Amino acid sequence: QAQLVESGGGLVQAGGSLRLSCAASGRTFSSYAMGWFRQAPGKEREFVAAISWSGGSTYYADSVKGRFTISRDNAKNTVYLQMNSLKPEDTAVYYCASAEGLMGDYDLGNLYDYWGQGTQVTVSS
Secondary structure: OOEEEEEOOEEEEOOOOEEEEEEEEOOOHHHEEEEEEEEOOOOOOEEEEEEOOOOOOEEEOOOOOOOEEEEEEOOOOEEEEEEOOOOHHHOEEEEEEEEEOOOOOOOOHHHOOEEOOOEEEEEEO
């Protein structure tokens, strides 16, 4: 069973940057696609970004394209989300998730097998 632990959240001013990390253990990390999702208070969970098992393909929600970058280091069993030019509307709890064998529909949360506990990101105006 995989375990995912996010870190790197916090409070930042609008225009600032944060880098989230998600450390995975318990499974063969390199065979899993990885995704980042977020949920703001009173809103449904939404897709943010995803990366294929090899790291060769990345996918982004339109709302973060050009500002966020997802990457992975399979040697460290870690996936990252670099968030630049943050906006107050980026405020949410951010979750990482893993999906074994996923090769499409990366934005569908129900296709992911394991989830982390989440890390809070708060962007002040």
